[in-house]
Amino acid sequence: MIRNFFEWVMGPMGRIAVLITALSLFSLTAFGIYQTQQPPDQPIEFTHKLHVGLGIQCLYCHPGALRGPSPGLPTQTKCWGCHQQMEKTFDPNFPELSEKLVGYIERNEPIPWVPVAQVPDFVHFTHRPHIAAGLNCENCHGDMTQVEIAENPQVLNMGWCLNCHRERAANDPEKLVKLTDCGTCHY
Amino acid sequence: MGIDLNLVGAKGAIAEEAEGKWGMVIDQDLCTGCQACVAACAMENNLSFVGEEDAGYGRTQHWIRIERFWEGAYPEVKATAFQPMLCQQCGHAPCEPVCPVFATPHSPAQEINLQVYNRCVGTRYCANNCPYQVRSFNWRDYHLEPFHANNVDGQLVYPLHNQFNPDVTVRRRGVMEKCTFCIQRIHQAEDKAKSEGREVHDGEFTTACAQACPANAITFGRMDDHESLVSQLAHQDRGIKHLEELNTLPRITYLKEG
Numbered sequence: 001m002i003r004n005f006f007e008w009v010m011g012p013m014g015r016i017a018v019l020i021t022a023l024s025l026f027s028l029t030a031f032g033i034y035q036t037q038q039p040p041d042q043p044i045e046f047t048h049k050l051h052v053g054l055g056i057q058c059l060y061c062h063p064g065a066l067r068g069p070s071p072g073l074p075t076q077t078k079c080w081g082c083h084q085q086m087e088k089t090f091d092p093n094f095p096e097l098s099e100k101l102v103g104y105i106e107r108n109e110p111i112p113w114v115p116v117a118q119v120p121d122f123v124h125f126t127h128r129p130h131i132a133a134g135l136n137c138e139n140c141h142g143d144m145t146q147v148e149i150a151e152n153p154q155v156l157n158m159g160w161c162l163n164c165h166r167e168r169a170a171n172d173p174e175k176l177v178k179l180t181d182c183g184t185c186h187y
Numbered sequence: 188m189g190i191d192l193n194l195v196g197a198k199g200a201i202a203e204e205a206e207g208k209w210g211m212v213i214d215q216d217l218c219t220g221c222q223a224c225v226a227a228c229a230m231e232n233n234l235s236f237v238g239e240e241d242a243g244y245g246r247t248q249h250w251i252r253i254e255r256f257w258e259g260a261y262p263e264v265k266a267t268a269f270q271p272m273l274c275q276q277c278g279h280a281p282c283e284p285v286c287p288v289f290a291t292p293h294s295p296a297q298e299i300n301l302q303v304y305n306r307c308v309g310t311r312y313c314a315n316n317c318p319y320q321v322r323s324f325n326w327r328d329y330h331l332e333p334f335h336a337n338n339v340d341g342q343l344v345y346p347l348h349n350q351f352n353p354d355v356t357v358r359r360r361g362v363m364e365k366c367t368f369c370i371q372r373i374h375q376a377e378d379k380a381k382s383e384g385r386e387v388h389d390g391e392f393t394t395a396c397a398q399a400c401p402a403n404a405i406t407f408g409r410m411d412d413h414e415s416l417v418s419q420l421a422h423q424d425r426g427i428k429h430l431e432e433l434n435t436l437p438r439i440t441y442l443k444e445g
Contacts, residue, residue, distance in 0.1 A: 124374075126378065128382065129381070177296050184296065186305065187301070
């Protein structure tokens with residue numbers, strides 16, 4: 001039984017079958033990994049490149065980063081604060097604005113942005129101390145003037161966090177203890 | 188340098204100072220056994236309701252519980268004082284060395300005993316080795332159990348998920364959990380104090396159980412600050428530490444019948 005199977009595998013049909021199986025497994029894996037690296041679909045195709053390029057500060061739309069754990073994602077009224085004064089908003093050539101944004105305003109609905117830079121539930125990250133330590137947004141989130149739809153410049157994993165923590169506390173043993181303590185992030 | 192042999196642990200390491208950083212005092216003469224601390228702890232720390240069946244197996248999840256004891260034989264029984272029992276955040280924790288994956292390390296910064304949920308693999312050795320029996324295990328994904336849900340048009344809706352504390356992890360199946368001395372509140376207070384450029388002062392924040400206690404039987408604060416209320420209470424004559432003879436260096440002092 002087993003011998004028959006091996007003979008079939010070593011034959012021409014068997015080799016083709018093995019090749020097809022291996023190829024499909026490989027391409028499925030590659031496709032899966034590719035999918036995890038794609039930025040998620042956003043309700044409005046908001047371009048960071050354009051807005052940051054215009055000189056709008058990160059903290060204008062994400063003010064929570066200065067004072068708490070979560071930077072926050074802008075509501076429709078924050079967009080409207082600028083966009084209601086712009087002709088482009090109502091131009092039918094820009095359906096993202098004239099249909100989608102105006103639609104959210106008319107329905108008085110918050111825009112369901114999909115957060116991109118996220119950590120798991122068991123990690124408690126706070127923006128405030130990181131900004132207070134002199135980090136700029138682009139140190140972790142990359143240069144948003146080059147990014148159309150928000151995406152992650154790097155994987156936000158623990159090794160990456162700890163590398164920076166160890167580097168920055170290298171000269172201060174007390175700070176190093178605090179910054180490499182499990183209980184600082186995991187509780 | 189002389190080594191105090193009382194502070195040398197099983198692994199030969201010298202334990203940290205017996206006082207520790209954070210401490211708690213529980214006055215058993217004031218405790219009325221009302222269970223307000225139990226409820227407050229459950230709300231603050233996203234503790235699960237395990238349901239009837241698992242409660243029958245003794246799998247209830249409480250980070251603090253009220254223990255009752257009796258003296259004497261029936262009919263001359265005399266109830267002794269209620270004894271709230273929670274993780275003693277031992278300086279020499281018996282749970283720590285038995286963990287094969289180091290999921291329950293000692294925090295060098297806060298000097299308490301941590302539980303790292305994402306590292307825990309659920310061997311339950313720590314719970315077996317805890318002399319205070321204060322650790323509880325997640326036998327299921329209790330927050331996803333259908334008995335928490337309302338059936339709305341065939342869809343399960345979990346109304347209790349709206350009251351989860353976002354600062355505390357919702358534990359998944361197969362991990363151990365225990366009292367953290369409300370470390371999320373410690374971090375919050377330290378963060379606030381740091382942003383204002385000062386130290387955390389005594390009484391600025393407290394744990395959920397101490398906050399809820401109507402009799403003020405529970406006091407929480409810095410033990411290494413000898414001016415703090417908790418430190419002064421702990422050094423009264425009527426202070427005792429539970430199972431002190433095991434050299435666990437518990438951080439919680441019980442006051443009883445001075």
